[in-house]
Amino acid sequence: MTKYNAKKVIVTADGTLFDEWIIKRYKLDVTGIRFDSKMEGEYYQELLLQRQYGEIKDFTCHPKFVLQEQPKVTYIADFLVTELDGSQRVVDIKGVETSTFRVKLKLFQAKYPTLPIEILAKKRGEFVPIQQIKREKAARKRAINQLIKRSEGENKHARTDRNAGEIHRNQK
Structure with missing residues (x-):
């Protein structure tokens, strides 16, 4: 597990997904591509199907991009997908967007x-x-805040109405 509770997985060429800890525990001989999370492995399975059905031309796992030479900064994406028309797009699977990633x-x-x-x-x-x-x-957060604000406003009016009634009774 990583610091974000992502379980590392290995996906074989036929698309079977194995948790890495199971392979280590039972000393299995499994060859495939290692991914940092189950979500990445599942997206890899999806890309395999898209390629098989002719929806995409091809894809590459873990392409490396040099962002800066000095000091050297690199970015390893999850996938580089080549579309049928030859255009490419980078796909990154995230559970949590870190400040480093941004x-x-x-x-x-x-x-x-x-x-x-x-x-x-x-x-x-x-x-x-x-x-x-x-x-x-x-x-969702805005809707909840509006409900809270509305209910606080109604409670405030109820309190002031009650207080006005008490003041009116005390004056008699």
């Missing part, structure tokens, strides 16, 4: 402005852009 993302976009990058996360069994998840989370 800095490298800005450097990447400055150095490779024509190469689009997709940052995806898994939500309810589907890979969706992380920006969509952030927008939905922010909308």
Whole structure:
């Protein structure tokens, strides 16, 4: 497990996903590509299917991009996908967006402005852009805050109405 509780996995050429700890524990002889998280392994399985069905031309795992020469800064993406028309896109699977990643993302976009990058996360069994998840989370938070504000306002009015009634009774 990594610091973000991601379990490392190995995916074989036929697309079978194995947890790395199981392979080590039982001393299995499994060859395949190692991924830092189960989500990455599952996206690799999805890319294998897309290539098989002719939806994409090809893909590369863990392509390395040099972002800066001195001091040397590199970025290792999760996938470089080649579309049917020959265009390419970088795909990165994230559970948590770290500050280091945000800095490298800005450097990447400055150095490779024509190469689009997709940052995806898994939500309810589907890979969706992380920006969509952030927008939905922010909308939920705004809705909750509005409800809290509304209920506090109603409680405030109820208290002032009660206090006014007490004052009116005391004046009699």
